[in-house]
Amino acid sequence: MTPLSPLAHPTLDLFLLGYIFAASLGALLYFLRFWRSTRDPLFLSFAAFFAVQAVTHVAVVGNVHPNEGSPWLFMFRLAAVVYILAAILWKNRRNSS
Helix, strand or coil: CCCCCCCHHHHHHHHHHHHHHHHHHHHHHHHHHHHHHHCCHHHHHHHHHHHHHHHHHHHHHHCCCCCCCCHHHHHHHHHHHHHHHHHHHHHHHHHHC
16 A cells, blocks of 8 residues: 555645534534524624634644644634633523522
8 A cells, every 4th residue: 555645645634624614614603593593692602612713723724734733723722612611601600590
């Protein structure tokens, strides 16, 4: 079995990053639709999370080496996850009182 050429791997990476971007946009629109009908901040936090995911995956495509991580992108994604956790805790605390 012959190994893949060096050009085949980055092309596949770019395709998969584009797919993840499109799926993130789909999830963003899905949660925005529920937020518009309910005005529940939890749906808005999930929509914001998927917006961050879409933006960071586009930013990865612009990197010279898309397989290597960036600390700034990691911190941006971490902030989105913390925002979701804060929204979940806020919603649970609001419903329990």
